[in-house]
Amino acid sequence: MARFGTVLTAMITPFDGAGRLDLDEAAALARWLVASGNEGLVIAGTTGESPTLTHAEQGDLFAAVRAAVDVPVVAGVGSNSTAESLDLVAHANAAGVDGVLVVTPYYNRPSQAGLLRHFRTVAEATDLPVMLYDIPVRTGRKIDTDTLVELATTVPNVVALKDAAGDPAETATLLTRVPDDFEVYSGDDSLTLPLLSIGAVGVVGVATHWCAPEMRSMIEAFNGGDVALARRLNAVMLPSFAFETGLVAPNPVPTKALLRTLGRPVGECRPPMGPTPDGLEDRARAVLADLDAHRKG
Numbered sequence: 001m002a003r004f005g006t007v008l009t010a011m012i013t014p015f016d017g018a019g020r021l022d023l024d025e026a027a028a029l030a031r032w033l034v035a036s037g038n039e040g041l042v043i044a045g046t047t048g049e050s051p052t053l054t055h056a057e058q059g060d061l062f063a064a065v066r067a068a069v070d071v072p073v074v075a076g077v078g079s080n081s082t083a084e085s086l087d088l089v090a091h092a093n094a095a096g097v098d099g100v101l102v103v104t105p106y107y108n109r110p111s112q113a114g115l116l117r118h119f120r121t122v123a124e125a126t127d128l129p130v131m132l133y134d135i136p137v138r139t140g141r142k143i144d145t146d147t148l149v150e151l152a153t154t155v156p157n158v159v160a161l162k163d164a165a166g167d168p169a170e171t172a173t174l175l176t177r178v179p180d181d182f183e184v185y186s187g188d189d190s191l192t193l194p195l196l197s198i199g200a201v202g203v204v205g206v207a208t209h210w211c212a213p214e215m216r217s218m219i220e221a222f223n224g225g226d227v228a229l230a231r232r233l234n235a236v237m238l239p240s241f242a243f244e245t246g247l248v249a250p251n252p253v254p255t256k257a258l259l260r261t262l263g264r265p266v267g268e269c270r271p272p273m274g275p276t277p278d279g280l281e282d283r284a285r286a287v288l289a290d291l292d293a294h295r296k297g
Contacts, residue, residue: 003129003159003183004072004099006202007037009209010014010047012252012259013061015267023056025265027068032264035071037212041065042101042162042204044076046138047252052270055084059091066095074131078103082118089125100126101162102134103133109141116147123155130157135187145174152178162187162204165194172198189215190241193234196222207240209255210262211291236294243287249277258284 011033014025030041044050048185053061062075075097077088085102092100093179102122104115132151136142142165151158161173164187175198186192188202196219202285208215216234232242243258245251253273257280259266268274 002185002201004074004131004185004202006219007208007212008036008042008072008074008134008185009033009038009202009212010042010045010204010206011065012022012209012266013044013048013053013219014265015027015128015270016265019267019270022265023060023064025245026061027064029259029266030065030068030187032214033209034071036154036210038071038208039202039216040072040074040098041069042074042076043097043226044101045078045101045204046076046135047206047255048076049252049270049273050076050078050275051225053198055087055091057171059087059095062092062095062097066097069242072098074101076103077122078105080105080108085118085122086125091237091253092128097128099129099131099160100227101131103135104139104143106139106141109139112144112147114245115141115143116150119158120155122162123151127157129159130155131160131162131185133162133164133187134157135162137164137166145170145177148174149177152182159183160185164188164201166191168194168198171195171200175199176254179229179252189237189244193222193230195217196230206244206251206255207237209289210258211237214291216296225289236291239287244285249280253277254280254284257281258287261285261288 014022016022077100079085097228134143160183184200186195189205189207192203218230222230261284
């Protein structure tokens with residue numbers, strides 16, 4: 001069984017009408033996501049707008065969500081400053097979460113030696129399991145396979161990877177070189193099925209805010225040997241994957257728009273994300289209508 005569950009959502013961070021952190025809605029949304037089929041939650045990651053949150057806000061968010069649900073909660077503690085990440089780790093330790101997510105330092109594009117030192121230093125500051133997060137399209141730096149292997153084999157609590165690098169063939173190579181209990185999670189909804197085929201254990205999703213049941217069924221079908229059913233379920237989710245991000249409305253702008261159409265008071269994204277493009281909520285309703293038609297059919 002996957003350490004943190006098979007379907008985790010990288011949860012959005014709710015704000016009120018004035019742009020303030022809404023901890024009550026964060027707790028309510030976390031409970032709603034679990035009731036909808038999520039087996040774990042990732043808090044204050046990219047989808048959670050972590051660059052716009054203060055450390056105090058992140059600490060409060062970690063604690064509120066941890067208290068609200070009884071599934072694994074993984075706290076995003078990534079930064080492009082090792083010292084800042086260490087401060088966030090302290091907040092995660094205090095909140096009693098189940099693991100931490102550490103994204104590649106962004107913008108400053110460190111060397112692989114710099115990445116090794118950063119990840120090792122952060123991991124050594126906690127006894128919690130560490131999930132590395134490789135997303136070069138946002139960070140500007142790929143974590144090399146050799147670097148991932150060294151961390152997985154020499155740092156005991158580096159136990160998982162959220163893989164949004166977009167190269168399943170290289171991930172297949174990685175999985176031949178890491179310990180058997182090192183787990184890869186898809187960090188790109190659209191690549192979850194391909195990554196399952198080479199050994200991924202689950203997904204840290206975005207569209208799973210609204211299609212967690214289909215994602216769980218797809219993973220269960222694939223793991224049960226029913227590849228045809230897994231492919232059909234993946235096809236059902238393709239419009240959701242296409243909706244969740246784009247140049248005009250990058251993640252998490254579409255997700256917040258869709259949640260608002262479902263009646264969840266999650267607010268708008270903080271600047272510099274947004275504004276919400278005209279017509280986006282109409283597109284959200286169309287995505288939901290297609291999904292609902294599949295569920296009724």
